[in-house]
Amino acid sequence: MSKKNIFIFPGDEIGPEITTEAIKIIDFLNESKMTDIHYEFGDVGGASLDKYNKPITDETLEKARKSDAVLLASVGTPKYDNNTRELKPEHGLLVLRKHLNLYINIRPIFVFNTLSEFSSLKSELINDLDLVIIRELIGDVYFGEPRGFKDVNGDKVGYNTMQYSESEVQRITKFAIDIALKRNKHITSVDKANVLECSQLWRQTVDRIMEGHSNIDLQHMYVDNAAMQIIKNPKQFDVILTPNLFGDILSDAASMLTGSIGLLPSASLSETIGMFEPIHGSAPDIAGKGVVNPIAMILSLAMMFEYTFDRQDLARIIKKSVDDVLESGYFTKDLSQNDYITTNEMGDKILESIKKLC
Numbered sequence: 001m002s003k004k005n006i007f008i009f010p011g012d013e014i015g016p017e018i019t020t021e022a023i024k025i026i027d028f029l030n031e032s033k034m035t036d037i038h039y040e041f042g043d044v045g046g047a048s049l050d051k052y053n054k055p056i057t058d059e060t061l062e063k064a065r066k067s068d069a070v071l072l073a074s075v076g077t078p079k080y081d082n083n084t085r086e087l088k089p090e091h092g093l094l095v096l097r098k099h100l101n102l103y104i105n106i107r108p109i110f111v112f113n114t115l116s117e118f119s120s121l122k123s124e125l126i127n128d129l130d131l132v133i134i135r136e137l138i139g140d141v142y143f144g145e146p147r148g149f150k151d152v153n154g155d156k157v158g159y160n161t162m163q164y165s166e167s168e169v170q171r172i173t174k175f176a177i178d179i180a181l182k183r184n185k186h187i188t189s190v191d192k193a194n195v196l197e198c199s200q201l202w203r204q205t206v207d208r209i210m211e212g213h214s215n216i217d218l219q220h221m222y223v224d225n226a227a228m229q230i231i232k233n234p235k236q237f238d239v240i241l242t243p244n245l246f247g248d249i250l251s252d253a254a255s256m257l258t259g260s261i262g263l264l265p266s267a268s269l270s271e272t273i274g275m276f277e278p279i280h281g282s283a284p285d286i287a288g289k290g291v292v293n294p295i296a297m298i299l300s301l302a303m304m305f306e307y308t309f310d311r312q313d314l315a316r317i318i319k320k321s322v323d324d325v326l327e328s329g330y331f332t333k334d335l336s337q338n339d340y341i342t343t344n345e346m347g348d349k350i351l352e353s354i355k356k357l358c
């Protein structure tokens with residue numbers, strides 16, 4: 001593998017703990033000459049506010065953009081809860097996604113069958129579950145203008161703008177098609193076209209782009225129904241294509257099917273760069289106690305090998321190692337309240353397993 005430069009954001013609260021476990025794996029792969037990865041650290045969120053009084057600096061954004069891939073742990077800390085929007089930790093993440101033009105978010109939702117009993121659903125509903133959520137990441141109500149607060153006849157009003165352009169819907173739909181063609185050729189596009197103009201444009205555009213792809217089965221589903229169906233019968237889905245806001249909510253709901261939010265990775269892509277991060281946040285309630293599950297972070301590293309470095313071999317080894325460790329009955333506290341291993345021990349077990357498979 002040629003030399004790769006990755007930029008790592010440990011971020012806030014539990015971020016540094018799970019970053020340590022991913023770095024153990026990178027170091028091992030480098031030492032055993034399976035990779036040649038150079039990594040550099042940067043600050044985002046509260047970590048950046050602490051040092052620079054900004055949730056991310058221009059210099060950091062540029063360094064991240066020039067790297068081959070970005071690995072990010074988690075952003076957010078209650079310390080800055082009362083800051084204005086631009087000075088909140090999470091704003092740094094939104095700016096980073098926008099700066100890197102990461103319009104594609106990929107969230108695979110799969111179940112380690114060893115863990116099916118930890119799901120909030122009956123095991124027959126989720127055994128062998130394997131779906132992927134393709135979420136548009138830099139449009140929608142999170143970025144639409146105008147936004148803000150105003151006074152309407154003495155009543156304070158908060159407002160945002162939900163919007164999508166045809167070109168934004170087109171490019172994310174094309175990506176969903178590429179993914180669907182490699183899977184079971186079934187796309188469920190989520191919207192709220194019965195009440196929202198923005199969703200009507202979404203639906204019309206998806207239909208137009210799908211013309212000529214009669215080998216893919218396309219279904220449109222209102223977001224309220226999609227929320228219900230994910231809980232009722234998740235195995236009906238293959239690829240879920242969704243706008244930013246609906247995808248944010250549906251993907252967290254779907255994560256519960258797998259047993260713990262601490263298990264699921266994500267990838268965010270542009271045409272030129274990928275950023276890989278667990279789907280969970282910074283979990284301030286458990287930070288510093290050694291009880292965090294590092295698996296979502298480790299699987300995010302696996303996604304980096306899969307999507308950016310074209311190293312399916314390493315992605316497979318990491319995933320198999322996680323599966324083997326879970327199958328051997330080792331769990332962090334989110335999965336086993338009384339009999340659990342620490343974050344550090346889980347990282348070591350996975351690394352041992354990787355060493356055996358390499």
Ligand code: NAD
Nearest residue numbers: 074075076077090261262280281282283285286292293334
């Ligand atoms: P969260 O995902 O941090 O935590 C939700 C629950 O899941 C908590 O009980 C937490 O302890 C648990 N949890 C999360 N990750 C875990 C792990 N790896 N192992 C074990 N348990 C885990 O969501 P939240 O509590 O709503 O938000 C906390 C902070 O994170 C906020 O500041 C929020 O804005 C931020 N956040 C950041 C991201 C991100 O960085 N992409 C995503 C969501 C939330």
